[in-house]
Amino acid sequence: MTRIPLRPLARILSAREKGENPDAIERENIRLRHEAMRDKARIRAEGRLLLLGVAFLAAFITVGARMGVLASTEPAEPQTAATGASIIAQRADIIDRQGRILATNLVTHSLYAQPQLMVDPARAASELAAIFPDLDEARLKDDFSGKRKFLWVKKKISPEQMQLVHEIGDPGLLFGPREMRLYPNGAIAAHVLGGASFGREGVHSAEVVGVAGVEKTFDGWLRDPANGGAPLALSLDLTIQSTVEDVLYGGMKLMNAKGATAVLMDVHSGEVVALASLPDFDPNTRPAPLLKGDPSDSPLFNRAVQGVYELGSTFKIFAVAQAMELGLVNPTTMVETKGPMFWGKFKIRDFHNYGPQLSVTDVIVKSSNIGTAHIAQAIGGERQQQFLQALGMFDPTSIELVEAPTGKPLRPAKWPEITTLTVSYGHGVAASPLHLASAYASLVNGGTRITPTILKRDKVETGARLVSEATSATLRDMLRQVVVRGTASFGEVPGYAVGGKTGTADKPLPNGKGYHKDKVIATFASIFPSNDPKYVLVVSLDEPVETSGTEPRRTAGWTAVPVGAEIIRRAAPLLGLRPELEPVAEAGVIRVRN
Structure with missing residues (x-):
């Protein structure tokens, strides 16, 4: 930058010649130089202010845009920045x-x-x-x-x-x-x-x-x-669950059983109020799973959901329900029970000789295999399969347990007529106790399908209709008669009008060829109160033997039924069910005159 001298020689000489003061020239040049410096500083300051204003404007626009984005997005849990994936330690109760x-x-x-x-x-x-x-x-x-x-x-x-x-x-x-x-x-x-x-x-x-x-x-x-x-x-009730487990454990020991399971379910909502499987374990110190042998030998095995068994005569109510719904029979229809019943080289026998005929009600009450087989023969294999499918007996239950898909029922690949006959009394199809409880609940609650759940439900969803309300009422009466005068007489609990059906099925050999002669699965499927069922209870014992008499007894009537009755006797009051005792005759009154 070229600077102008404050006292230019030419102007000084000229001023002296004219008699002017040379110092005025210097002062004027100083003034002009200062004005030029001021103007340059002002221009520089104005540029800086403009640049700072632009920067502030950009910052405000950026912040405003970010606030708009945050306001228009869904709220999310803030996460602390860290190297690697964070460990989520919290867990709900x-x-x-x-x-x-x-x-x-x-x-x-x-x-x-x-x-x-x-x-x-x-x-x-x-x-x-x-x-x-x-x-x-x-x-x-x-x-x-x-x-x-x-x-x-x-x-x-x-x-x-x-x-x-x-x-x-x-x-x-x-x-x-x-x-x-x-x-x-x-x-x-x-x-x-x-x-x-x-x-x-x-x-x-x-x-x-x-x-x-x-x-x-x-x-x-x-x-x-x-x-x-x-x-x-959950839908479980801790008090009821504890009661069921206590009684079931005592019954398992008393009946010398290898294992036991019980399912208590609301017949209208499908809520499982108690589900027990023995032997059990403490989840605080969960044992290691078995790596070989029979899975059911492990305490981790959930017999109620994972265990699939031939459930014996508890299936007979399905055949009778379908036959009545189809109009093939009614409770008083007489059915042939003369035995043995032959189908090719196969023989179907009853536990006792019930004579040449029984009514449909007595087929259930006395548990006649031959009578049920004749009813199933009239239904036919195709319709039988459709009904069992509708009851959910061919698919895993949808209960919210990770083990549920492993409890898939076992059914034959082919369905000849002999399978139709044997399945009618619970041999040939294996299902879990939870399947059985769901099916019984669907038949006695008025005839609509229920879905079992382990979660507490606020409202009841009505499922597909399986049988009419009239058929459902008849089935409830039949099950009541089984307890009053049939194979489940030990199941009576005063005040609660228990109904139910027994089932005793021989256990298959491990190789699948034949059955054990002295090992059974004993099951009692019960409802209470039978006139207006609120709950269904299924109790199943693995290899029970009742030894109080001179001969060992393995049938469900002697083993599973007393255990189920004791569970109902203790649990029903806890469930809020008041006993309804039958009225007694009024005592005679004698009027005495003085």
Whole structure:
């Protein structure tokens, strides 16, 4: 930049010649220079202000646009930025229909070691082995003295154990906070709840994931923060469940059974109020699954859902229901029961000789295989299959348990007439006790199909009609007669008008060729009260033997029926059902005159 001199020589000389003051020239040049500097500074400042205004405008536009985007999108749970996937440790509670806790979380700690920080590894190993007897002291010493920089000692410890480890005082023993799944009622409803375990694990948290039962079925829902920690409400009633399990366990031991199961269901809503399978387990210390042998030998096996059995004479009510709905018979129709009944090389026999004929009602009351076979013969195989399909006896139940798909009924690939005859009295098709409970509920609730559920329902959805209300009422009366004067006479519970049907089926051999001669599945499918059923109860015992008499007795009437009756006797009042006692004759009154 070229600067103009303040005292130009030419102008100074000219001013002196004219007699002017030369200093005025310098002052004028200083003024002009300052004005030029001021103008340049002003232009520079105005440019900077303009640039700053543009920057602020862009920032406001950016913030406003972002706020508009956030306002127009769905709300989402904020996530903390971190390397790797975050571990979701939270898990919602599971409650029964009354709001009582079945499964919850407990804050605990894990114990881990950093050997490079340990002062006395040998002493620490010895002290830990004394606190935790399941740990191997020699192995701990080897691990602590090795090259490993980190190792788990215990994945979860109690507060008392944590205090004892604190007292060891070794800086290399460290604790990490975490949550564990707790089942405060122990083994009650174990097969429904299933259990949980740790998934991904970190030092400061661990992922709790479901491994079976509703814990696995609803794993995503229980871990979803969007639910706001709301509990999962089941249809089970803790009090009823405990009662059923207690009675079932006593009955299993009394009847010398290998296993037992019971299903108590609302006949109108399909809600399962109690579901028990024995032997059971404690989900707090869930055992390892069997790797070989019979799956039913494992306590993890859910007999009510996974166990598919030939359920014997409990199927007879299906044949009679269909025949009445088709108009082939009525309760008083006489059916041939003369035996044995021959079909080719096969013989069909009754447990007792019931004479040449029985009414349809007495076929059910006395449980005649021959009479039921004749009824099924009139129905025909194709229509029989359609009815059983409508009852849900050919497909896995849709109950919300992860094990349900494995309980698929077994049915023959072909359906000759002999299969039609044997299936009518419960041989040839294998289904679970839950299938049986659902089918009975559908027949006695007025004749509409119900879907079993383990979740609490707020409203009842009416299913497809299977039989008419008149047929349903007749079936209820037949089942009542079975208890009053038939094979389930031990099932009477005063005040509750129990109805039901017994079923005793020989167990098939493991190779599938033939049946055991002295091993059975004994089942009692019952309803109460029979005049207006509220609940259906199915009790099934695996290989029961009643030994109070001179001869061992294995039939359901001697084994499963007394157990079912005791469950009803204890559970019915807890369910809010008032006993309705039959009126007695008024006592005679004698008037005495003085």
